[in-house]
Amino acid sequence: MAAESQKRPISNIAFIIAMQSEALPVVNRFQLTEDPESVFPQGVPWVRYRGKYKDLNINLIWPGKDPALGVDSVGTISSSLVTYATIQALQPDLIINAGTSGGFKAKGASIGDVFIVSDCAFHDRRIPIPVFDLFGVGLRKAFETPNLVKELDLKVAKLSTGDSLDMTQQDETSIIANDATVKDMEGAAVAYVADLLKVPAIFIKAVTDIVDGDKPTAEEFLQNLASVTAALDEAVEKVINFINGKCLSEL
Amino acid sequence: MAAESQKRPISNIAFIIAMQSEALPVVNRFQLTEDPESVFPQGVPWVRYRGKYKDLNINLIWPGKDPALGVDSVGTISSSLVTYATIQALQPDLIINAGTSGGFKAKGASIGDVFIVSDCAFHDRRIPIPVFDLFGVGLRKAFETPNLVKELDLKVAKLSTGDSLDMTQQDETSIIANDATVKDMEGAAVAYVADLLKVPAIFIKAVTDIVDGDKPTAEEFLQNLASVTAALDEAVEKVINFINGKCLSEL
Known part of the structure; x- marks a missing residue:
């Protein structure tokens, strides 16, 4: 982003939130x-x-229900498209991708934890040709918000993104290589587009299910979705209150 | 697409081609x-x-080299973004996604074969929740071109798309469920966006490597890339010559 944009207060925020049940509490x-x-x-x-x-103009973009199937348009393709179209249409100062995620108890995650993401990468884009392999992993830093993290006492974690809710052995290997504590289906795609178009992006992820636990992911995810989106929504409010009146460089 | 657009000759074509080595022969x-x-x-x-x-205005959109890494921006995110942006900017009558692919010898594919795709689906978007599972698979029919297929004596096949060059056991299970003869990294993403925006899309895929063969995919892919892109380019020329002067409904 241009240096001058870091020095004036943030005014235009765009949330990218994949699921209606995650979006509506924030709405x-x-x-x-x-x-x-x-x-x-x-x-x-x-x-x-x-x-x-x-002092903030808040936009929340939800990719909506699939026109043919009627379910939320989750995953990397929809989230990259809406991030692109949102930046083109609204020129936000800051993108906030908020949503639920899987968490790894081996890395200290518990149900209901809310994390600010330091780094995003993909775990299901294996291209075993030199340099293409790095493109596939697509490691990107989130916009750094040291003051926000300190002031709100938020946990910081690395995020790994893939288009499946489950996790194969190969996914797990990549997630471990990405050193990820949380796993979602959108973050690294939002980071990719935001980086291309030079818009700062931050990521707030709340844990609905423990990936390296005993319960099946889909079941645990659906069971905890309502309570965890409430925790997510509370964290989002705190983050917005912190951002209000500040410049990017003060985050 | 609107019915009237089927009745006037096609004038504006947009190729979406992921790799420079695939695009330049067509250019x-x-x-x-x-x-x-x-x-x-x-x-x-x-x-x-x-x-x-x-009589045709031909556009060819190549997602270009990754700004940081310098390799072709392959995969579903880049191809969905360029398909979206191309439709917005150029309003093509027809999208043609052409490129190389893996082929399954068990389904009759050989190195250098060029296929017209009848159906696209994803094989790496597993979401084991009812209806979300269908969204993940994302099965879509390509625009039907019975006359083109008959006149040019082209082979027809189903395509399965994923963001990895290799294939895990879970990918293979999904590819078999998709009944796919060819496997690529873009097709179903292009189909998704074209379907959302109601632009007809066809898919021409040339086989660079046999996925269910003995040789490692990456090695075989790089070995055959040059010769197979020549075969792809020849097929593309025949398709364009057939399309010239025709309406969509005559394809």
Whole structure:
């Protein structure tokens, strides 16, 4: 981003939130309303909510329900597309990708933990040709927010992203190589697009299921989704209150 | 697409081609030239080549080299982004995703074979929750071209897409479930975006390596890349000559 943008207060924030059940508590918390006229092209299911909160223009983009199947458009393709289209349409000062994630108890994660992400990478893009292998992993640093982390006493973790809810042995090997504490289906894709277009991005991930635990991921995920999105929403409010009135360089 | 667009001759074609080595033979064949002023935003490495061939305006979009790593921006995220941005900027009548692929000898594929794709699906998006599982697989029909297939005597096959060059056991299970003869890293992502925005898309895939054979994929892929892109380029020329002067409904 341009240096000058770091020196004026942040005014325009875009949340990218993949699931409706993750998005709606945030929509309600900040009393956002759905845009009557979409800024996105005809045909796409992407939904923009917007509102003013303190000194901030808050946008929340949810990729919406798949037009044919009616389920949330989760995963890296939808989240990269909405990140791209959001940056083009709204030119946010800061992107916040918030959502639920799997956590690894071996790395200290528990159900309901909320993490700020330091690094994103992919664990399901194996291209065993030199340099292409690094492209596949796609390691990127999140925008650094040392003051936010310290002030709100947030846990910091590395995130690994893939398009499956489950985890194969090969995924696990890559996740360990990525040194990840949390695993999601969008983060590294949002980071990729934000990096291309030079918009700072931060990532807030709440743990719904323990990947290296005894319970099946899908079951545990669905069981904890409601309670953990409440914890996520609380953390998001604290982060927004901290951001309000500050420049990027003060985060 | 609108019904009337099927009844006038196709005029505006957009190729989406992931690798430079796949794109350049097509660029040279149709004497396309690189756009001096990008239609895409600052920061993205995407390259548009364009030219007139017979009655057709031909665009070829290559996602370009990764700005940090210098390798082709392969895979589903880049290809979905360029498909989206290309449709927004150029409103093509038809998208043609052409490229190399792995082939399964058990399904009749040999090195150098060129296939027209009937169906695309993903093999690395496992979401074991009802309906989300179908979203993950993302099965889509390519635009049907029965006359083109018959006239040019082309082989037809199903395509399975994933972000890895290799294949795990879980990938293989999904590829078999997808009944795929060819495996690539972009097709189903291009199909997803084209379907969202209601632009017809066809897929031409040439086999560089036999996935269920003895040789390591990466080695075989690199060995055959040059010769197979020549075969791909020849097939592309035949397809373009067939398309010239026809409406979508005549393909």
